[in-house]
Amino acid sequence: MVLLKEPVPLLPQSSLLYNNASNVSSRIKETKKVKLSYNPLTKRQILNNFEILGTLGNGQYGKVKLGRDLDTGRLVAIKILNRFEKRSGYSLQVKMENPRIDQEVEVMKRCHHENVVELYEILNDPESAKVYLVLEYCSRGPVKWCPENQLEIKAVGPPILSFQQARNIVSDVVSGLEYLHSQGIIHRDIKPSNLLISSNGTVKISDFGVSILTAAESTNIQSSHEPILKSKTFGTPAFFAPELCSTETYCCRSSAIDIWSLGVTLYCLLFGTLPFNANSGLELFDNIINKPLDFPSYEEILKHDSSNVTIEEYRDAKDLLYKLLEKNPSRRISLAETKTHPFMCRYDNNAAPVVTPLLADPETFRELKISPPSSCKKVELLNLPVNSSFASLDSLYMEDFDHNNFRTAADRNLRHSPSANNVNILSPPAYHNIESRESSYSSFSSYTSSTAFTSQISIHDASLVGDQHYSADENGNSSRVNSRGLSQCKILSTFEEHSFESTQVDLSPALSPVSNPPPQMKTRLVEGTSSGKDELNMDTDASLVLKASDTQRTRRRMSLYKL
Numbered sequence: 393m394v395l396l397k398e399p400v401p402l403l404p405q406s407s408l409l410y411n412n413a414s415n416v417s418s419r420i421k422e423t424k425k426v427k428l429s430y431n432p433l434t435k436r437q438i439l440n441n442f443e444i445l446g447t448l449g450n451g452q453y454g455k456v457k458l459g460r461d462l463d464t465g466r467l468v469a470i471k472i473l474n475r476f477e478k479r480s481g482y483s484l485q486v487k488m489e490n491p492r493i494d495q496e497v498e499v500m501k502r503c504h505h506e507n508v509v510e511l512y513e514i515l516n517d518p519e520s521a522k523v524y525l526v527l528e529y530c531s532r533g534p535v536k537w538c539p540e541n542q543l544e545i546k547a548v549g550p551p552i553l554s555f556q557q558a559r560n561i562v563s564d565v566v567s568g569l570e571y572l573h574s575q576g577i578i579h580r581d582i583k584p585s586n587l588l589i590s591s592n593g594t595v596k597i598s599d600f601g602v603s604i605l606t607a608a609e610s611t612n613i614q615s616s617h618e619p620i621l622k623s624k625t626f627g628t629p630a631f632f633a634p635e636l637c638s639t640e641t642y643c644c645r646s647s648a649i650d651i652w653s654l655g656v657t658l659y660c661l662l663f664g665t666l667p668f669n670a671n672s673g674l675e676l677f678d679n680i681i682n683k684p685l686d687f688p689s690y691e692e693i694l695k696h697d698s699s700n701v702t703i704e705e706y707r708d709a710k711d712l713l714y715k716l717l718e719k720n721p722s723r724r725i726s727l728a729e730t731k732t733h734p735f736m737c738r739y740d741n742n743a744a745p746v747v748t749p750l751l752a753d754p755e756t757f758r759e760l761k762i763s764p765p766s767s768c769k770k771v772e773l774l775n776l777p778v779n780s781s782f783a784s785l786d787s788l789y790m791e792d793f794d795h796n797n798f799r800t801a802a803d804r805n806l807r808h809s810p811s812a813n814n815v816n817i818l819s820p821p822a823y824h825n826i827e828s829r830e831s832s833y834s835s836f837s838s839y840t841s842s843t844a845f846t847s848q849i850s851i852h853d854a855s856l857v858g859d860q861h862y863s864a865d866e867n868g869n870s871s872r873v874n875s876r877g878l879s880q881c882k883i884l885s886t887f888e889e890h891s892f893e894s895t896q897v898d899l900s901p902a903l904s905p906v907s908n909p910p911p912q913m914k915t916r917l918v919e920g921t922s923s924g925k926d927e928l929n930m931d932t933d934a935s936l937v938l939k940a941s942d943t944q945r946t947r948r949r950m951s952l953y954k955l
């Protein structure tokens with residue numbers, strides 16, 4: 393439940409409790425050895441002491457998995473970061489240490505507050521290409537402010553939250569931000585999708601991948617003196633403060649940029665639309681710098697907010713937004729002033745909490761990695777409508793799908809030629825999660841540009857030869873191999889591209905969907921045969937790989953196969 397909270401007292405700068413190395417080390421476990429194993433009974437992976445239950449999300453920079461601590465039973469979120477990033481210039485490709493990791497770890501180590509996602513453990517094995525951050529699990533996921541089937545950058549309202557719900561969320565964020573700023577931390581990417589809701593409704597600030605410590609506090613991480621526009625890309629443009637949109641100003645040290653982003657966030661929550669938007673980055677920056685703020689009228693708000701916002705509350709909301717979205721950072725309202733602003737403290741009418749479903753029931757939350765059940769005869773196809781969000785898909789189908797078996801056009805260059813010796817045939821590094829690919833098309837929101845997919849079908853036929861066992865690699869892929877360690881596979885179809893439509897055959901109304909798809913999804917079930925280019929002769933015990941690639945960026949079509 394999101395409740396108004398007592399303001400958290402500011403820690404004086406001198407009391408940087410968690411700067412103290414011994415304090416940090418006693419609170420945060422650092423593990424230098426990473427071991428991945430696989431439990432063939434549960435078909436789940438085990439990472440050191442954590443059973444991996446499924447995927448929670450995919451950011452631009454890594455996956456986040458749901459895990460269970462096998463000792464305590466506690467659920468955790470495990471953020472997986474690539475230790476190296478590839479940077480290319482002309483013909484040269486250089487493998488560099490990923491600077492975000494140090495930044496995120498260094499900042500998170502210092503944080504210990506009710507409204508900030510807590511870091512429990514760092515799994516950092518120098519021999520592993522991944523670094524794992526074990527985090528507090530926020531079971532109700534990110535704050536949502538527009539309907540699931542709407543892209544955030546296209547949202548035009550009406551809002552889905554009441555004024556009171558928006559106020560409750562912002563109240564928690566103000567407490568969290570006050571704490572961060574008192575610790576010398578500037579978050580730099582405050583936006584609803586980085587605000588996670590815990591099981592009891594408390595809102596927590598997450599994702600410190602672009603955060604910085606102000607000079608006094610910084611150790612080995614990027615100094616905040618470095619002009620942000622010159623530094624690596626960070627943040628989300630629609631939430632950028634005006635001082636970040638111009639090459640002339642270098643006010644990047646100021647925590648006032650978080651206050652601006654808080655203002656954009658509050659605007660989104662209250663009105664269901666972004667305050668500044670445009671078709672291009674330059675136009676967006678121009679609007680942020682120059683365009684005066686405007687608001688939906690009071691009459692429009694009354695049409696949608698069932699909690700009967702009074703004209704005074706509406707005016708107070710506008711007044712606070714004017715002050716948070718003050719273009720001049722030195723005149724922008726402070727967090728302390730925000731807390732005592734009439735909008736924040738005059739109207740506590742105990743509205744219903746933000747109700748979002750739990751992300752997953754851990755007991756039924758299981759990813760199908762490889763080796764489908766032997767009854768594998770049916771294929772399910774789902775066509776998502778334009779602008780649908782993968783979030784709904786995740787929550788419905790997480791149990792049975794591994795998104796990593798889908799491949800986007802962005803990966804075309806990394807065309808993967810499977811061979812009999814390749815044990816990672818279903819999830820080689822070339823297969824990326826579609827969500828994370830899409831979010832890289834635009835940094836406006838997690839679920840961005842819609843994409844149309846054509847598909848390729850290939851069949852991975854894993855016949856039973858010799859003793860079977862499972863092997864897992866550190867990318868989280870598991871594979872069935874025989875006693876000689878070779879995967880048993882035979883590619884029945886080629887990897888050439890062909891149109892998706894060719895595989896939509898034999899619709900069988902008699903078959904019912906595995907779950908209850910939301911009304912906006914059309915579900916089709918097909919038998920395992922195809923009149924298309926590929927022969928879909930699915931043997932029992934065969935796995936199917938659907939590879940998707942985009943042909944046009946106007947529609948999104950995603951096809952999922954349930955085995």
Ligand SMILES: Nc1ncnc2c1ncn2[C@@H]1O[C@H](COP(=O)(O)OP(=O)(O)OP(=O)(O)O)[C@@H](O)[C@H]1O
Pocket residue numbers: 448449450451452453454456469471509527528529530531533534585586588598599600601831838
């Ligand atoms: N502690 C958590 N509890 C529950 N879900 C989480 C947690 N941390 C992350 N997630 C989920 O994973 C998604 C991606 O996480 P995160 O934002 O940290 O990754 P990122 O790569 O830094 O993302 P971005 O694309 O915003 O830069 C989140 O939107 C959220 O849905």
